[in-house]
Amino acid sequence: MLRYLLLLVTLALPVQADxxxxxxxxxxxxxxxxxFDGSEILIFGAVKRETAIPKDSPLGVIVAIQGPSEPxxxxxxxxxxxxxxxxxAVEVDAAPSFYAVAxxxxxxxxxxxxxxxxxxxxxxxxxxxxxxxxxxxxxxNFTEAxxxxxxxxxxxxxxxxxxELSEETLFRTSIAMPANLTVGDYRTRIYLTRAGSVLSEYExxxxxxxxxxxxxxxxxxxxxxxxxxxxxxxxxxxxxxxASAIFSRLRTN
Amino acid sequence: MQIxxxxxxxxxxxxxxxxxxxxxxILSGMFGVGGGFLMTPLLFFIxxxxxxxxxxxxxxxxxxxxxxxxxxxxxRSVDFRMGTVLLIGGLAGAALGVLVFNYLRxxxxxxxxxKLCYVLFLGIxxxxxxxxxxxxxxxxxxxxxxxxxxxxxxIHALPFKMRFRTSGLYISVIPxxxxxxxxxxxxxxxGVGGGFxxxxxxxxxxxxxxxVVVGTSLxxxxxxxxxxxxxxxxxxxxxxxxxxxxxxVGGVFGAQIGTRIGTRLKAEQLRILLAVxxxxxxxxxAFDLLLMPTELYSLGATEGH
Numbered sequence: 001m002l003r004y005l006l007l008l009v010t011l012a013l014p015v016q017a018d019x020x021x022x023x024x025x026x027x028x029x030x031x032x033x034x035x036f037d038g039s040e041i042l043i044f045g046a047v048k049r050e051t052a053i054p055k056d057s058p059l060g061v062i063v064a065i066q067g068p069s070e071p072x073x074x075x076x077x078x079x080x081x082x083x084x085x086x087x088x089a090v091e092v093d094a095a096p097s098f099y100a101v102a103x104x105x106x107x108x109x110x111x112x113x114x115x116x117x118x119x120x121x122x123x124x125x126x127x128x129x130x131x132x133x134x135x136x137x138x139x140x141n142f143t144e145a146x147x148x149x150x151x152x153x154x155x156x157x158x159x160x161x162x163x164e165l166s167e168e169t170l171f172r173t174s175i176a177m178p179a180n181l182t183v184g185d186y187r188t189r190i191y192l193t194r195a196g197s198v199l200s201e202y203e204x205x206x207x208x209x210x211x212x213x214x215x216x217x218x219x220x221x222x223x224x225x226x227x228x229x230x231x232x233x234x235x236x237x238x239x240x241x242x243a244s245a246i247f248s249r250l251r252t253n
Numbered sequence: 254m255q256i257x258x259x260x261x262x263x264x265x266x267x268x269x270x271x272x273x274x275x276x277x278x279i280l281s282g283m284f285g286v287g288g289g290f291l292m293t294p295l296l297f298f299i300x301x302x303x304x305x306x307x308x309x310x311x312x313x314x315x316x317x318x319x320x321x322x323x324x325x326x327x328x329r330s331v332d333f334r335m336g337t338v339l340l341i342g343g344l345a346g347a348a349l350g351v352l353v354f355n356y357l358r359x360x361x362x363x364x365x366x367x368k369l370c371y372v373l374f375l376g377i378x379x380x381x382x383x384x385x386x387x388x389x390x391x392x393x394x395x396x397x398x399x400x401x402x403x404x405x406x407x408i409h410a411l412p413f414k415m416r417f418r419t420s421g422l423y424i425s426v427i428p429x430x431x432x433x434x435x436x437x438x439x440x441x442x443x444g445v446g447g448g449f450x451x452x453x454x455x456x457x458x459x460x461x462x463x464x465v466v467v468g469t470s471l472x473x474x475x476x477x478x479x480x481x482x483x484x485x486x487x488x489x490x491x492x493x494x495x496x497x498x499x500x501x502v503g504g505v506f507g508a509q510i511g512t513r514i515g516t517r518l519k520a521e522q523l524r525i526l527l528a529v530x531x532x533x534x535x536x537x538x539a540f541d542l543l544l545m546p547t548e549l550y551s552l553g554a555t556e557g558h
Contacts, residue, residue, distance in 0.1 A: 032257055033257070034256060034257055034495075035254065035255055035256060035257065036255075036257040036264060037255040037257070037264050038264070072552050072553065073361065073552070073553045074550055074551070074552055074553075075361045075550065075551050075552075075553060076549050076550050077546060077549045077550075077551070078549075079545070082543065083365075083542040083543060084542060084543075084544075084545065084546055085362070085365050086361045086362060086364075086365065086551070089361055141550075142550065145548075145549075145550030145552075146550075146552060148548075148550075149548065149550065149551075149552055150552075179255070179257060179263065179264030180262055180263045180264065181262075182262070210259065213259075214257060214259040215259075217259045217260070217494055217495070218259045218260065221259075221260055221486070221490050221492070221494075222490060225486050225487040225490060226483070226486070226487055228486055228492070228494070229482055229483040229485075229486030229487055229492060230483070231494070232312050232482060232486065232492050232494050232497060233312070233315055233479050233482060233483070235316075235494065235497070235498060236312055236313065236315040236316035236319065236479075236482075236497065236501060237315065237316070237319050239316045239320075239498070239501050239502070239505060240315070240316040240317065240318070240319030240320035240321075240323075240501075240505065241319060241320070241323065242505075243316075243320045243505030243506070243508075243509070244319075244320045244321075244323045244324065244505075247509045248324075
């Protein structure tokens with residue numbers, strides 16, 4: 001009877017891994033204030049295990065932070081009538097506004113291609129593009145362009161070896177987020193791997209939002225655009241009148 | 254000191270913006286132009302998204318024109334009647350311009366349109382001004398030569414005549430309406446007040462006396478750019494108040510300094526300098542269109558989601 005019960009328990013928890021993540025974040029909120037100039041997030045944690053450290057293959061740790069996904073239009077320039085103009089366009093269905101993946105060793109060594117496909121970990125996996133117009137023969141070039149442009153803006157980061165792992169138990173990494181962040185929930189995932197396959201997965205959310213004046217102005221511009229426009233004009237008129245008044249007084253004195 | 258712009262969603266150095274505002278303000282004070290045609294490309298260069306740059310610049314021009322027009326009202330050098338006629342054309346033009354702007358934005362051609370407009374108009378105006386002021390300098394060295402009186406035959410043949418007392422004109426309302434319309438379209442598309450086009454058009458096309466031209470043009474520009482700002486704010490949500498405030502604080506102070514420098518230089522020298530500057534900006538933009546870009550691809554938000 002006891003034997004059957006044990007069997008049931010093990011069947012009920014088939015994915016119960018031997019090694020699990022215990023996580024800490026330096027902060028789980030990023031506040032965009034008036035003097036916001038990017039943010040550095042420290043992610044640290046430990047591997048909890050009941051058994052001894054397996055010796056067969058080294059432990060891999062992967063940390064991935066993903067900003068809100070949005071559809072984007074990618075356009076390509078071509079030379080027409082002697083000047084460079086936008087011609088072909090491909091709509092990418094979903095591309096994260098921010099994506100950083102940090103690993104403890106080169107990604108292809110600690111994660112197999114099939115596991116990457118399953119968990120969508122590497123940068124190309126994060127972008128979803130289903131249909132390109134028939135006129136475009138090379139849609140993959142457009143997806144690559146998204147990655148290339150966003151990498152050059154530090155919006156996409158592939159940080160091989162950026163996770164420090166000590167004694168196969170403690171790990172830490174820091175990810176720099178640039179100033180031009182989109183607000184929203186940033187999905188943060190941590191994976192433990194051995195021999196290319198994922199042992200354990202941990203997920204949390206970092207909340208990125210505008211606060212204070214920034215938030216107030218942004219909301220006003222979206223919800224009450226007419227009021228916002230009139231307020232902008234009022235400021236302009238007052239500033240123009242004020243400057244003229246100050247200088248004409250300076251001149252008469 | 255870095256400052257985060259809530260609408261543009263980029264972080265830039267506040268002193269850089271104040272400095273840019275000041276620099277363009279000095280130039281606009283020296284030459285009596287709004288400076289939008291210089292500021293908008295400069296904003297592109299420092300990484301402000303073009304749509305935000307164009308809309309916010311319109312807001313800033315409201316401030317600088319208002320500051321400028323007060324001085325002209327005191328000197329009685331504003332033709333309110335002509336200004337109102339130009340304004341009617343201007344408002345229609347601005348509405349049309351924002352429509353064209355939004356349509357081309359959905360096609361992904363707005364950057365091209367804005368840049369082509371700049372190259373075309375800066376090129377024409379710069380070249381005309383350069384030739385005209387060279388001739389003026391040559392004339393002033395040869396005493397005795399009388400400046401030729403301009404021919405305005407066909408403009409007098411048009412119907413709907415109206416008397417403009419301050420300008421001392423009795424002409425049809427159609428040419429000023431057309432000038433206003435054209436400048437309104439440009440104001441919306443290029444993010445400029447359009448003074449650099451309106452001033453020559455008023456002098457050479459309408460035959461207005463030079464002393465009322467700048468004041469009247471500023472009077473009309475306030476309303477057209479205010480209208481453009483409202484249209485951009487309500488349809489595109491691209492007016493960045495923080496950016497506008499930083500630029501106009503620098504701008505209004507720069508303009509006062511510029512006015513003082515301007516009074517020490519001769520009119521012909523000023524116009525040659527302005528022509529060279531206009532041609533330089535035009536050349537840079539034309540060069541960018543002709544040269545193969547380092548990045549052929551560009552990203553844009555998808556409309557209608």
